[in-house]
Amino acid sequence: MITRVVKMHFRKETISDFLLHFEKHKNTIRQQPGCQLLVLYQDVEIPEIFFTYSIWDSEKHLNLYRKTALFNEIWAYTKTLFKDKPLTWSLAEIHKLP
Numbered sequence: 001m002i003t004r005v006v007k008m009h010f011r012k013e014t015i016s017d018f019l020l021h022f023e024k025h026k027n028t029i030r031q032q033p034g035c036q037l038l039v040l041y042q043d044v045e046i047p048e049i050f051f052t053y054s055i056w057d058s059e060k061h062l063n064l065y066r067k068t069a070l071f072n073e074i075w076a077y078t079k080t081l082f083k084d085k086p087l088t089w090s091l092a093e094i095h096k097l098p
Helices: 012-030 059-066 069-079
Strands: 002-010 035-042 049-056 082-091
Touching: 002 012, 002 059, 012 035, 012 069, 049 059, 059 069
Parallel strands: none
Antiparallel strands: 002 049, 002 082, 035 049
């Protein structure tokens, strides 16, 4: 299992467009094979910064999703809204709290 975190910094005037786009596609993303969870977070101090947090059965599942037409459509549009280049992390859990 892996956790994927993507930090996105949007131009202020594009935030509502991003939120509409995310709302439109979130359930379809969540239904992708291997996707266990998808959450969207917004920074409390810098509201132009958002994070997606997703959990995937494996890196293979994430990579298969990243090769889909759905991903290409979503990401092509989302990139046009950025203020800064996004940052991404794929994380493996090494310690679970009781």
